[in-house]
Amino acid sequence: MIKRLILHKYSYLFLFLLSSIIFSLFVSNFEFSEKIRFPFLISFLTSFFIFNDFSVKEKAIIVATFLIFSFLIYSFLKVQANVDLEGGIQQGLIYAFPFFVFPSTLFYIFGKIKTIYISSFFSLISFFLHRDFSLSFVWFTSSFIILSALEGARRRISIFKVGIFYGLFGLILSLILGNGFIKSFFFFVSSLFSPFISVGLVFFIERAFRILTPFYLFDLQDLENPLLVQLRKRAPGTFHHSIFVADIAHSVAEKLGVNAELVRCAALYHDIGKIIRPAYFIENLKGLEKHLKINPPLSSKVIIKHVEDGVKLARSYNIPERIIDFIKEHHGTTYPEFFVKASEEENLKFEVRYPGPSPRSIETLILMIADSCEAALRSVEELTPAKISELVDRIISKKMEMKQFDNAPVTFEQINKIKSAMVETLIEFYHPRISYSEEKIKYYIDLKKGKYKEKVEGTAGYDEEKEEELPHGNSDYSNGINGKGRESEDKEMKK
Secondary structure (H helix, E strand, O other), rough: OEEEEEHHHHHHHHHHHHHHHHHHHOOOOOOOHHHHHHHHHHHHHHHHOEEEEOHHHHHHHHHHHHHHHHHHHHHHHHHHHHHOOHHHHHHHHHHHHOOOOOHHHHHHOHHHHHHHHHHHHHHHHHHHHHHOOHHHHHHHHHHHHHHHHHHOOOHHHHHHHHHHHHHHHHHHHHOOOOHHHHHHHHHHHHHHHHHHHHHHHHHHHHHHOOOOHHHHHHHHHOOOOOOHHHHHHOOOHHHHHHHHHHHHHHHHHHHHHHOHHHHHHHHOOOHHHHHHHHHOOOHOOOOOOOHHHHOOHHHHHHHHHHHHHHHHHHHHHHOHHHHHHHHHHHOOOOOOHHHHHHHHHOOOOOOOOOOOOOOOOOHHHHHHHHHHHHHHHHHOOOOOOOHHHHHHHHHHHHHHHHOOOOOOOOOOOHHHHHHHHHHHHHHHOOOOOOOOOOHHHHHHHHHHHHHHHHOOOOOOOOOOOOOEEEOOOOOHHHHHHOOHHHHHHHHHHHH
16 A cells, blocks of 8 residues: 555656656657667756646646647647748748647646746757747747736637737747748748637547536636526525625635636536525525425425535536535525524424534635525615624524534634625625615705705704714705605604
8 A cells, every 4th residue: 555655656756757768759759869868867857847736637738738749749740841932931940839839728737836847948948959049038028917817817819819929929029030931921920820729629628527617617607507596496486595695705716816717607506506495594485485385404405405416407408526625615504594483493303414524615705605605695774884894704603513614724803804705795785775766766856955954954964063973963864865764754753
């Protein structure tokens, strides 16, 4: 067992050795000579030091990509050597190689920082094949510049836009380095056509390996996705709840600087299990009709079942496992509090909890809190910032008491940041709105004409010297804006 672990741990050394040997053979044109030594040592040592901190899976992908890259450059150079063209054009053909494909594709697999390491490695090693230092420099510098532009891309057309910028930057840099118009033009033209290959590769990789690229997340958020269409038709209340939760969770995640697109996408799918028995969930009906026919323990089991149903549905529709994690974890190992308390009232004792696990990432933790807050706010009649803050604080405290944050890699400082961001977001989403009734419109016009000031000047709530409102003296204005107006004040007076 220990030997297997050691072999598995150091298996990447064999991969690096094998790839370095094959690369050296490409450099020497498959001639076993002293030419092999230097490129072999450079490729092996560089790959060892640069990729040492990568996971075994990532190292395997890099080795495979490196071998494909080396083979393609070798084949391209062979074609270039055998084509009979004018000297300048023939020598410049290597600049037409689709270099843009590699950084633009690897970016969506490894992220920005790791792609910089990979691009620097590829640009350095490729020099042994094409022997043109300026080409390696242009390729690496252009790749480094465009990686930031790829970060915010949500649509595949963005790759084409970035490809144009990549080509223009490489064209100018190549001319500055004195490579001539032909070589520089070839580099620009290849950058225009490379995005077609990149888009195809990214699409294949994300679907085959269920990698959640920004493009894949954007596609999954399409409300015409078959699974979301089923949710909208069969459980419309749950569908709208999911949209509200998605907006809230996305806003909070954005403020915390975590993967907001992932959170929003997952929030749309977190309750899809309710498609199976929509009538048992309060947001899809006007009362508790279905639950009146069964006892509280059975009602609890029906409610809890939506997590298991959601996981099955998601897998049947090929939803990536990372999204399924949110379905599993958004209730953690809590229990349906309403029916548990109802059981206690009827002296029915039973133990039931959601299967969990509790949130294992800051993203799933944000969704858990957003889901609970959105549901709780539906039962609050008059929302004020104070009430929202109190509600969020109570929900987070309750989750912590139930040890729902224990598996998530978060600190108390981050939990406080989540709390603050959640309160701020909910106040933005649920701020009081002006009432549009005829009485309120008339009241607003009276205010503009100055009638309100004349009315209040003789009251105890108005201070003529300071010309400002004293506490409780100008309640008409705030009540009118909040939708209460004079009518609510008259009712209070009668009481």
